[in-house]
Amino acid sequence: MLAGVTTQPTMAADPAAGRLVANMCMTCHGTDGYARLPNAPHIGGEPQSYLEAQLMAFKTGSRQHEMMSVVTAGLSAQQIADVSAWYAAHTAVAALPEGSHAADAPDLCVSCHGADGISTLLDAPHLAGEDRLYIDAQLKAFKRGKRSHDIMTEIAASLSDEDIREFANWYASISLEIRPPGSKED
Ligand code: HEC
Numbered sequence: 083m084l085a086g087v088t089t090q091p092t093m094a095a096d097p098a099a100g101r102l103v104a105n106m107c108m109t110c111h112g113t114d115g116y117a118r119l120p121n122a123p124h125i126g127g128e129p130q131s132y133l134e135a136q137l138m139a140f141k142t143g144s145r146q147h148e149m150m151s152v153v154t155a156g157l158s159a160q161q162i163a164d165v166s167a168w169y170a171a172h173t174a175v176a177a178l179p180e181g182s183h184a185a186d187a188p189d190l191c192v193s194c195h196g197a198d199g200i201s202t203l204l205d206a207p208h209l210a211g212e213d214r215l216y217i218d219a220q221l222k223a224f225k226r227g228k229r230s231h232d233i234m235t236e237i238a239a240s241l242s243d244e245d246i247r248e249f250a251n252w253y254a255s256i257s258l259e260i261r262p263p264g265s266k267e268d
């Protein structure tokens with residue numbers, strides 16, 4: 083090592099280490115991120131920065147949930163980076179149901195969540211194939227201030243319960259496939 087050079091270790095995320103952390107998640111999210119419980123979201127193939135931000139939010143208490151708050155309390159920032167890298171290494175592939183057209187997707191949502199529920203932003207989640215009740219519950223959480231985010235809080239505030247039901251139905255009707263790391267995108 084060169085004298086006088088300080089190597090500042092950056093927190094490199096290691097998906098292989100994250101695969102081991104995912105053993106703690108699999109009963110609810112699967113090891114591939116395809117949810118095994120209806121109230122747990124699919125997380126495979128989500129943007130790494132979104133996953134990491136949500137896990138840190140649960141850990142620090144800015145987002146709360148009886149299960150996830152407990153799970154993240156026991157994880158270090160390194161484990162959170164690693165497990166986020168593991169799930170993000172997967173690829174989410176969405177397909178609209180037969181007879182359904184992208185042009186009918188909710189106009190208010192497509193710029194960030196896509197017509198098919200595949201996010202177009204690194205800080206926004208995919209919605210494809212999430213359970214109707216999960217989407218509904220999250221929108222109401224933003225609307226009522228239980229969960230907060232500068233963009234989503236404002237959008238959710240403008241939605242009626244009927245809009246929420248309709249948009250949740252749109253995204254929940256899409257089928258989602260999660261492909262393992264290393265598989266190519268279509
Ligand atoms: C006992 C079941 C359970 C376990 C174990 C669990 N989760 Fe969760 N997870 C949930 C539920 C339920 C939610 C939905 C929380 C809500 O409604 O706000 C969730 C939400 C999340 C979210 C937010 C996703 C989004 O779209 O906003 C992430 C990320 C996540 N979990 C990652 C993990 C990771 C990583 C692990 C393992 C270290 C894990 N979870 C373990 C049940 C679980």
Ligand code: HEC
Nearest residue numbers: 123190191193194205206207217220221231233234237249
């Ligand atoms: C300008 C971009 C933008 C638009 C438009 C937008 N969203 Fe979002 N959405 C986001 C971001 C960013 C997040 C992540 C919020 C966070 O970090 O907590 C999010 C989160 C969500 C979540 C939480 C999902 C989860 O996995 O926990 C739902 C549900 C959602 N949006 C639904 C909608 C719906 C329905 C619409 C249309 C009415 C919409 N969004 C419009 C950017 C957007």
